[in-house]
Amino acid sequence: MKHSASSTFAFLFLFLIFTGVLFAQDEPIDSAMVDSVATAVEEMVPVNPPKPAQLDIVQDNPGDAGSSIHVSWILSPDDGAGDNDVTSYIIYRSESPTGPFEAVGSASRGLVEFEDATTTDGIEYYYYVETVAGDDSARSSISRPIKSSAQWFSTKDIDTFIIGLMISLSVIFFIFAAQKGKELYLRKIAGLEAVDEAIGRATEMGRPILFIPGILDMDDVQTVAGITILGRIAKTIANYDTKLNMPVSRSIVMTTARETVKQAYVAAGRPEGYSDDMVHYLTDEQFGYVAAVDGIMVREKPATCFYLGAFFAESLIMAETGNSIGAIQIAGTAMPAQLPFFVAACDYTLIGEELFAASAYLSGEPKQLGSLKGQDIGKMIAMAAILIGCGLFTVASITNSESLLSLANTFRSIFSAS
Amino acid sequence: MRREIPLIITAVVGIAFVIQYFIPHSPFDRFEQLFSDWFFIIAACAIWLGALNLLKLSIIKVQRQKKDWQYSVIVIVSWLTMAIAGFAGGRGFQTPGTAFDWLYVNIYTPLSATMFAILAFFVASASYRAFRARNVQATLLLVAGFLVMMGRVLFDDIFFAPLGWDFQPLSEISSFIMNYPNLAGQRAIMIGIALGTVSTALRIMLGIERSYLGGGD
């Protein structure tokens, strides 16, 4: 395909996707369903009504997707005190100040707010809150009209936005700094130092290398990380002229891995060494896949096994079988639950973040390595936040100082992600 | 150019999916759901490639009478049996009582449950080798694993309850390890993973990491 034609095609393609998405409007959500409570309460004759709660703030929920109104009130003076103990509050809504009103929800005593998540955007609603004490009840005055709507920025997420931006910018900054030739120190990672040796060993023994990219599909970033490491490793394998066996459990992973391995062989100058059958599909089923991989292990006796990607319970079945045939095993995953098993049964394990760093390490490209320095800045932010936060809280808690405590709470809430 | 277009798609879509988190307004609030549906559809198309590959390799093995070719015959026959039973069943292929369901219950389920269950043996053999007091790190692994294992089962009830203790020392220790030092390690790993993911995602979106796309043919 010609240059211009295909890029036009590509933009058209993206354009289609986004205009398509814009067409997909929300279907209106039908509102209001709780009505049984309302009729029950209206029929009652108040004998000894509690002092009513009064509406405080009734407003559209800010920074949300619409269809929701926030109602808050000032507690009834009888709530938790007085001779008329309040049992609950019932929130009523109508599209007209004169009614009919219907109950849209309730809140236990002591609570002062309610989210009415059943509104239709653009319609004006009126609210009041009823204070219930046993068989008696009293109403607040009716609110002014209020409409719900959707906003273009989720204001509650602004802290998260800023944290994300800071980390992204530091990663990008160091990528560019490294590209310009700034020298970076990187510590050694034992598992990666051993990769060449492990491939060399398979070559010497004349046995194949097994590569397992985990059992999730390309919609998991661990699989993507595993495949990018495969790209680096496959180049070395091509250079050594060793046999690669890569059974997979997802078809898209198969397609992707073939492209990657093929490119690695081309880059190593040995395109004739590549064959599609190096990467082959078995089954999507987790344990069917493991049964087959175990079979391959005991029959072909690979000298080296790589497990890099997202793993579940199959991790130990494979690693123990690999151990029993005496293979050198290098594993890496960001599944915290499986790390202990890889650590116990494999020779080297890339722990969590190290898996994501591996392809950058192996590539040796300055741009890639720069991003690792950016990650370290992220860690520094996290460490500083933890130290400062714990320090503030501890001092506040011991000295019992109100102002310090509120400072600590404010600081902590930056990381609440809501 | 065959590499540039995919890179553009990756960058644009990636950034759009980051931004959608912060935009509650329609249509951005539907991005995630839509992508999940699309992905399932793409995966359902791609499985044809995988299935054809499995069948092709099995048939070749039988044709060339390679070692153990007989088992490839079983693979092909099982695949066809399941596929035919499934397609014959129509949309309600999983309804209890159908052939598909029978195969699932009596063959598929015991096979997968047993494959999962042999892990019990491997857990024992792996812990035998790994839990050795070789150095500080290995000793900590050993001690933590040992104590938690003791607290998980009835040792408290067997050893300490007869002494009339209310207190369950082994469970308490086990809970303490799980709730504090274990949690600390988990958190460090989790925060590290978050940063690793962010950085990898950025490298992908910026087009620096592109080996998954293969060559430029």
Added chain:
Amino acid sequence: MNFDIGIWIAAFLTLGIMSFLYKDNPWYKISEAIFIGLSAGYWFVSLFWQNLVSKLWDNLWPALDALFTRGEFTGGLLYLIAGILGLMMLMRLVPQIGWISRWPLALVVGATAGLQFINYLVSNGVIQVYNTITPLFGPVSEAGGIAPVTDVWHGLGNALILVGTFTGLVYFFFSKEHKGFFGGAARVGTWFLMITFGASFGYTVMSRMSLLIGRLDFLVNTWITGIFT
């Protein structure tokens, strides 16, 4: 004696898989081959009905119907793009235009990168930092779900969490050599990681034993007992 062929087949396959523990043998190979073929067929059929039919066809068909009979554009038309992406994936089968399959792949990887960027940042990163921020010791209870720390063990535990999380992060530093004070902290970090791994391992043993109990329960209480009743 109750003869249920299903139970006998299940028992035969259960023992077949278990025989692998002794060594590879024809019994295991038969069980394995059945497993691969059957499960691959299962997924093939399931994805066809649950994704291609239920997601693609059921959304697309009414939308196309609305478009051609009433001229309405509905959200379901978006599934047309998904269908095209799926077809592009299948173009792998035609070597000359196989490269087009990189487009849906690029879309999948791009969307994954974007989604997981934000999801991991929030759930694994920011919220974990939030949860780690707590008083080490002190009698003041505070809103936001922090319980007052009054007993020594709780305080010690919180201190362990702080030190462990902090030094664990030090261990993960890539751009600084593990030497001197920094190296010492990283070393403490690895201690915490090892405790975590040991504890999780020990905690899991039970789960794995449970699975085996399930299978043995089937063999003893369903199969063998069934033979004699």
Added chain:
Amino acid sequence: MGFWDKMLAIDRRWIFLFVGLSLLIPMSLGIETKLSISPETAGLFDVYENLPPGSKVLMSFDYDPPSAPELQPMADAAVKYAFMHDLKLIIMGLWPQGPLQAEISIQRALDSPELKDKEVEYGVDYVNLGFQAGNEFVIQRMGSDFREAFAMDIRGNRYEDIPILKNVKNFSNIDFAFNFSAGYPGTVEWVQVAVDRYDVVLGAGNTAVQAPLAYPYLGAGQLVGLLGGMRGGAEFEVATGFSAKATVFMLSQTFAHAIVILFIIVGNVAYAITGRGKSKLEADR
């Protein structure tokens, strides 16, 4: 080569044999054991016990048959307890086989002697909404409207026609959510979406492997309680007052753990005596 050298290089099949026997022997004896209840289980049961009759409980069965030995006992106990105390159950699954596991629990509960005289009616006292594909997005859809995720129940009834669901629009109408989870999607997703975004009160039963991942949520109050593995199931059986399989199997568990621990001790003694290890485990990790 002395005895301890032989122990270091022991063929792992001996370990397999001992583990197998340690499970089989106590199991065939069928002895019920006494056990005490951990705070994680107590926390969950406390909330569950205090739900007033008529409360709506959402149960999500997110596991498949391989994990049933661990999760089925707690699910059985939870379902049976709910029926006995007039809690209304809304059942669903994020795993394709989950709702079928739920049917097993329901059947066992209905067949039990305690519920013989009680009328438990489908659609009124409980409903099974079945499986829906889409992982955490299903939970997200349920956040705005359950109907968006489940148009019909597992028996093909329309959502609108089911009496128990009449006043159930979304999570705000649910009093308690119970999640039985063996992995992804599971407790983590329920916490991240249902609890963090929609303030659902959530209790979880997890496989022992998943449980450590849920501990952080327990500490932060995002979970009211956690049942971990078969032990958690057995404790919950004791708390609810029903004892069944998990309680019996705990003795097998104890024996198997004892064997594993014994082997570890022998391995360490052998290592100390011979002064070397043959394992390839990296020395510094």
